[in-house]
Amino acid sequence: MQLALTEEETAFREEMRTFFTTKIPQELRDAIAAGRHIGKEGIVESQRIMNEAGIAVPNWPVEWGGQDWTPLQKHIWHEEMQLACVPPPLAFNANMIGPVIAHFGNEEQKKKFLPPTANLDIWWAQGFSEPDAGSDLASLKTKAVKDGDDWIVNGQKTWTTLGQHADWIFCLCRTDPDAPKKQAGISMLVFPMDTEGVELRPIELIDGGFEVNEVFFQDVRVPPEGLIGEENQGWTQAKFLLGNERVGVAPVGATKRALATLKATAAESGDLEDPLVASQFIELENALLALELTALRVVANSSDGKPHPASSVLKLKGTELQQAVSELAVDLAGPLALASGAGEGSDIPDWARVATPNYLNLRKASIYGGSNEIQRQIIAGTILGL
Amino acid sequence: MDFTLDGEQTALRDAVRGLLKGYDNEHRREVVAEDPGFDESLWGKLAEMGVLGLPFAEDDGGMGAGPAEVSVVAEELGRVIAPEPFVEAVVLAGGLVAALGSDEQKKEILGGLSSGELVPAFAWSDPTGGEGGVSVDGDTLSGVKEPVLNAGRADLFVVFADGRLFLVDPADTEVTSYSTFDGGRAAHVSFDKSPATPLGEGGDATEATKDVIAAATIAYCHEALGAMDSALKMTTEYLTTRKQFGMTLNRFQALTFRAADMYTSLELTRSIVTWATMVLADEDSDAEKKREAAARAKLQVSKAGRHIGQEAIQLHGGIGMTAEYAVGHLTARLTAIDHLLGDGRQQIKNLSRRLTSYDVVEPLP
Numbered sequence: 001m002q003l004a005l006t007e008e009e010t011a012f013r014e015e016m017r018t019f020f021t022t023k024i025p026q027e028l029r030d031a032i033a034a035g036r037h038i039g040k041e042g043i044v045e046s047q048r049i050m051n052e053a054g055i056a057v058p059n060w061p062v063e064w065g066g067q068d069w070t071p072l073q074k075h076i077w078h079e080e081m082q083l084a085c086v087p088p089p090l091a092f093n094a095n096m097i098g099p100v101i102a103h104f105g106n107e108e109q110k111k112k113f114l115p116p117t118a119n120l121d122i123w124w125a126q127g128f129s130e131p132d133a134g135s136d137l138a139s140l141k142t143k144a145v146k147d148g149d150d151w152i153v154n155g156q157k158t159w160t161t162l163g164q165h166a167d168w169i170f171c172l173c174r175t176d177p178d179a180p181k182k183q184a185g186i187s188m189l190v191f192p193m194d195t196e197g198v199e200l201r202p203i204e205l206i207d208g209g210f211e212v213n214e215v216f217f218q219d220v221r222v223p224p225e226g227l228i229g230e231e232n233q234g235w236t237q238a239k240f241l242l243g244n245e246r247v248g249v250a251p252v253g254a255t256k257r258a259l260a261t262l263k264a265t266a267a268e269s270g271d272l273e274d275p276l277v278a279s280q281f282i283e284l285e286n287a288l289l290a291l292e293l294t295a296l297r298v299v300a301n302s303s304d305g306k307p308h309p310a311s312s313v314l315k316l317k318g319t320e321l322q323q324a325v326s327e328l329a330v331d332l333a334g335p336l337a338l339a340s341g342a343g344e345g346s347d348i349p350d351w352a353r354v355a356t357p358n359y360l361n362l363r364k365a366s367i368y369g370g371s372n373e374i375q376r377q378i379i380a381g382t383i384l385g386l
Numbered sequence: 387m388d389f390t391l392d393g394e395q396t397a398l399r400d401a402v403r404g405l406l407k408g409y410d411n412e413h414r415r416e417v418v419a420e421d422p423g424f425d426e427s428l429w430g431k432l433a434e435m436g437v438l439g440l441p442f443a444e445d446d447g448g449m450g451a452g453p454a455e456v457s458v459v460a461e462e463l464g465r466v467i468a469p470e471p472f473v474e475a476v477v478l479a480g481g482l483v484a485a486l487g488s489d490e491q492k493k494e495i496l497g498g499l500s501s502g503e504l505v506p507a508f509a510w511s512d513p514t515g516g517e518g519g520v521s522v523d524g525d526t527l528s529g530v531k532e533p534v535l536n537a538g539r540a541d542l543f544v545v546f547a548d549g550r551l552f553l554v555d556p557a558d559t560e561v562t563s564y565s566t567f568d569g570g571r572a573a574h575v576s577f578d579k580s581p582a583t584p585l586g587e588g589g590d591a592t593e594a595t596k597d598v599i600a601a602a603t604i605a606y607c608h609e610a611l612g613a614m615d616s617a618l619k620m621t622t623e624y625l626t627t628r629k630q631f632g633m634t635l636n637r638f639q640a641l642t643f644r645a646a647d648m649y650t651s652l653e654l655t656r657s658i659v660t661w662a663t664m665v666l667a668d669e670d671s672d673a674e675k676k677r678e679a680a681a682r683a684k685l686q687v688s689k690a691g692r693h694i695g696q697e698a699i700q701l702h703g704g705i706g707m708t709a710e711y712a713v714g715h716l717t718a719r720l721t722a723i724d725h726l727l728g729d730g731r732q733q734i735k736n737l738s739r740r741l742t743s744y745d746v747v748e749p750l751p
Binding site: 001002003004009013083256257260263264272275278279281282285287289290291292293296313316375376377379386 | 395647661671749
């Protein structure tokens with residue numbers, strides 16, 4: 001048992017802290033801190049600055065722009081980024097399709113896709129969920145049928161986050177409807193969003209935002225080089241991808257930052273003098289501490305690159321706490337939260353205006369990335385043997 | 387940063403675990419049914435193993451080990467809810483003597499404690515729930531302390547009175563002992579002009595006492611962690627073997643999801659409790675940092691102990707209510723630990739004093 005970081009780790013933390021607080025534009029970080037949307041340009045700008053410094057995709061293989069960091073260094077990188085309110089590299093690129101192509105793709109695909117994926121020259125969309133395949137992802141119906149060497153894709157995806165910005169989509173398609181197990185007949189195809197036959201329709205969410213979309217495919221022609229890895233190997237890739245997603249999805253640093261900002265607001269308004277309010281902050285801070293320490297334990301035991309089974313705890317508890325902090329903001333805002341549509345000319349502070357849209361938006365966190373019920377299923381089955 | 391045990395700590399864990407191997411619920415019930423409420427022969431074996439002198443200097447007859455080793459032992463005792471007063475006698479009463487005692491007092495008391503010949507008890511709580519009850523008059527003490535854990539068996543009292551610490555011979559007091567709901571022993575201890583020797587120089591001991599209480603709190607947290615781990619293990623075993631409606635209970639998702647939530651509570655607790663030991667052991671941690679770590683660990687233990695203890699009984703159904711079955715005793719012990727040295731609500735109060743003095747909680751130094 002040893003608490004202290006080594007000298008090298010301390011220096012690394014300082015280096016990351018300095019980078020994130022001096023190289024990423026202040027106005028971007030201020031917008032994130034205030035809970036405002038920064039748009040496509042902001043996300044692209046931030047990721048390109050990181051990529052130029054070689055730290056946008058540290059989890060990738062070194063030859064494709066990754067870093068030979070220890071798990072603890074990767075954790076520090078992620079935490080410092082969030083604490084500094086830096087928009088993280090786009091998950092679809094950095095955590096999802098990038099590692100899949102690096103692991104399963106052929107040399108040509110790696111050369112073609114990985115550099116622009118790291119630099120966000122290509123914005124990827126995730127084509128996994130379907131209207132009848134949510135938690136039960138393997139029952140997906142979108143099919144890809146051979147036509148000569150090409151694939152012809154027909155079907156529908158949904159919950160395609162930020163698909164409106166996407167240049168390409170990675171898509172799980174059923175390529176063998178007669179496979180003995182439904183998991184065995186799925187392949188991963190990639191193609192541009194402007195291919196003929198691809199149609200995107202936005203879905204309005206409960207916070208009034210347009211974050212997710214439906215994507216329809218009608219006779220979409222995909223050349224053979226659009227297949228990632230082997231035919232009918234898509235489920236293996238999907239599991240690989242979702243394992244990575246689960247680890248990255250626990251937003252410990254961002255939630256800590258959100259709670260600290262809220263605490264400063266509550267201290268200023270006098271709300272924090274109420275012991276009931278103070279105790280809510282203490283309990284949330286403590287739960288977040290336990291979560292962060294668990295994340296540190298998990299990274300320390302993930303040296304073989306595979307996610308620790310306890311990563312489900314991180315997803316489950318991490319999203320619950322993220323939601324709880326957003327709920328506390330709504331409680332502290334009280335009736336002021338009704339000013340969600342106010343523009344200039346309103347006296348109500350920004351944080352109170354965004355509190356409820358943010359709270360409503362974050363209800364998604366316990367649903368995506370494998371719903372929290374799926375995480376309980378994984379804990380009960382894989383870890384507890386139930 | 388490293389959460390794992392080193393080779394020697396692992397060997398210590400295995401040795402203690404080996405010693406406790408036969409400590410099942412049946413044996414424990416026999417032990418706690420008779421005074422002094424713990425197994426004197428096991429106490430002797432713990433002494434032989436060096437466990438009772440673990441945190442004390444070698445010059446005083448101890449082993450010169452640190453908080454990590456203490457935590458390892460406490461966790462193993464917690465796994466079988468062994469009623470031997472390791473935290474109470476060694477970490478708490480012994481810890482106070484080690485912190486403040488004169489060289490002579492340390493040699494005599496810690497030497498005796500380490501060899502198993504002397505069992506000290508800390509007289510701290512008063513019947514109103516505070517830490518007063520006894521006042522100093524010259525070189526005597528008068529008043530009442532209650533509940534004093536293990537007072538009926540103690541060879542020596544370390545008494546907190548008027549902010550100072552004293553050593554008192556139990557023969558000079560009146561001790562009325564009784565059983566506690568977790569199978570332990572406590573007592574009403576009445577002091578009537580009882581002769582008292584100041585511990586060390588006899589000055590104000592408030593701060594030093596808080597430091598020792600922080601260390602004992604963290605040891606209790608490890609004891610609780612061991613108990614929670616056992617409660618979850620028993621529950622998952624039960625769910626995979628007990629049949630109702632023609633199938634084992636693990637076929638019912640309503641039950642397995644609750645077990646998954648218990649696991650989440652347990653792992654979060656393991657993280658924060660282990661961290662608290664690391665803070666305690668780190669040479670750069672100041673007293674305030676150590677007390678804060680103890681408060682944070684205890685707050686989590688308070689919540690998780692209730693959650694896991696209550697659910698363990700519920701998922702067992704009726705059998706979990708019986709004294710014959712261990713799971714209820716685990717829950718009783720978790721409840722006792724929750725309320726010793728400051729419960730969750732008290733820890734929130736402690737932590738609230740500094741709430742506005744920092745931005746985020748930083749686990750790393």
